[in-house]
Amino acid sequence: MDYFKILDDSKIMCNLCSHYCKLKLEQVGICGVNKNGFGKLENLVFNHPSALHIDPIEKKPLYHFLPSSKSLSLGTVGCNFKCPFCQNWQISQTHNIDNSVNITSSEIVSMAINNGCKSISYTYNEPTIFYPYAKEIGLKAKEHGVKNIFVTNGFQSHDMILDMKSFVDGANVDLKSFNKEYYKKELKGELDIVLNNIKEMVKNGIWVEITTLLIDGINSSAKEIEQMARFIKDEVGDFVPWHLSAFHPDYKMLDKEHTKFQTLQIAFDIAKNVGLRYVYLGNVKNDTHTICPNCHEVLIKRDGFFVSLNRVQNGHCFNCNYKLDGVFS
Numbered sequence: 001m002d003y004f005k006i007l008d009d010s011k012i013m014c015n016l017c018s019h020y021c022k023l024k025l026e027q028v029g030i031c032g033v034n035k036n037g038f039g040k041l042e043n044l045v046f047n048h049p050s051a052l053h054i055d056p057i058e059k060k061p062l063y064h065f066l067p068s069s070k071s072l073s074l075g076t077v078g079c080n081f082k083c084p085f086c087q088n089w090q091i092s093q094t095h096n097i098d099n100s101v102n103i104t105s106s107e108i109v110s111m112a113i114n115n116g117c118k119s120i121s122y123t124y125n126e127p128t129i130f131y132p133y134a135k136e137i138g139l140k141a142k143e144h145g146v147k148n149i150f151v152t153n154g155f156q157s158h159d160m161i162l163d164m165k166s167f168v169d170g171a172n173v174d175l176k177s178f179n180k181e182y183y184k185k186e187l188k189g190e191l192d193i194v195l196n197n198i199k200e201m202v203k204n205g206i207w208v209e210i211t212t213l214l215i216d217g218i219n220s221s222a223k224e225i226e227q228m229a230r231f232i233k234d235e236v237g238d239f240v241p242w243h244l245s246a247f248h249p250d251y252k253m254l255d256k257e258h259t260k261f262q263t264l265q266i267a268f269d270i271a272k273n274v275g276l277r278y279v280y281l282g283n284v285k286n287d288t289h290t291i292c293p294n295c296h297e298v299l300i301k302r303d304g305f306f307v308s309l310n311r312v313q314n315g316h317c318f319n320c321n322y323k324l325d326g327v328f329s
């Protein structure tokens with residue numbers, strides 16, 4: 001699997017994400033961290049994470065993937081999108097790489113094991129732009145039984161989407177809107193590619209949960225929420241959890257207000273009426289319990305990112321033995 005293709009006149013094409021940047025010698029792509037260095041793709045953030053923390057898996061958010069386990073979470077600088085509401089913009093929208101930080105893939109895996117983390121999450125910024133580093137870590141992690149998670153905007157290239165199954169076990173994918181124009185103009189991405197990549201990930205056996213940051217007046221109309229819910233149900237699967245998260249003013253959207261609770265509640269009701277099995281509200285103080293779709297018993301109780309009760313037994317409901325969707329062992 002090639003991370004780049006050689007074009008003529010010492011130009012190369014980066015094959016990591018669907019921007020497919022064509023790079024002249026020494027030129028850096030849209031993400032700011034992949035460069036044509038002497039006719040080869042040079043991933044400038046390889047071994048240079050800018051953020052490294054141990055998080056509860058619920059923080060990704062993944063609610064149906066080894067609940068209450070710890071995930072070693074890392075990110076670098078740079079991003080292939082330009083979302084004006086980015087809540088990690090301090091690292092995603094800078095290209096200042098701290099080369100004094102050097103952490104090899106083996107060191108990352110050892111850190112995960114020594115800290116009792118069941119997974120490594122590639123998160124905070126878009127992992128596709130540091131795919132070569134993520135994959136080197138991920139393959140080593142896999143040898144030690146540590147799982148790998150992508151928290152992603154879903155804009156991988158066709159080749160990367162197919163390659164992900166070689167080490168990625170779970171993903172939380174952002175579905176930021178259902179408006180093609182908005183994706184293109186404001187985010188600098190493409191809705192159709194994201195939709196297709198979500199379907200590919202599920203088809204390839206990666207456990208997927210979807211997150212939508214709801215912003216009043218931007219992507220919160222009943223029509224758009226229903227379109228997203230129908231896409232998930234009809235084209236991906238009603239078993240895919242959907243996280244509806246509240247926006248808070250950040251980066252270039254300081255003039256927008258916090259998402260109203262009522263907006264989230266309406267979106268929740270629409271999603272449930274469409275027929276999604278698992279819908280969760282995020283970034284608000286609210287019940288985020290997992291309910292058995294069959295007998296309606298509470299299976300997992302959460303208080304924020306903390307799991308206070310887990311009554312899933314070997315992946316099944318303790319009460320009616322319904323097989324809960326997700327990865328539980």
Ligand code: SF4
Pocket residue numbers: 014015016017018019020021028029030031032033034035080128129
């Ligand atoms: S990762 Fe995407 S944005 Fe970055 S250089 Fe490659 S194709 Fe361009």
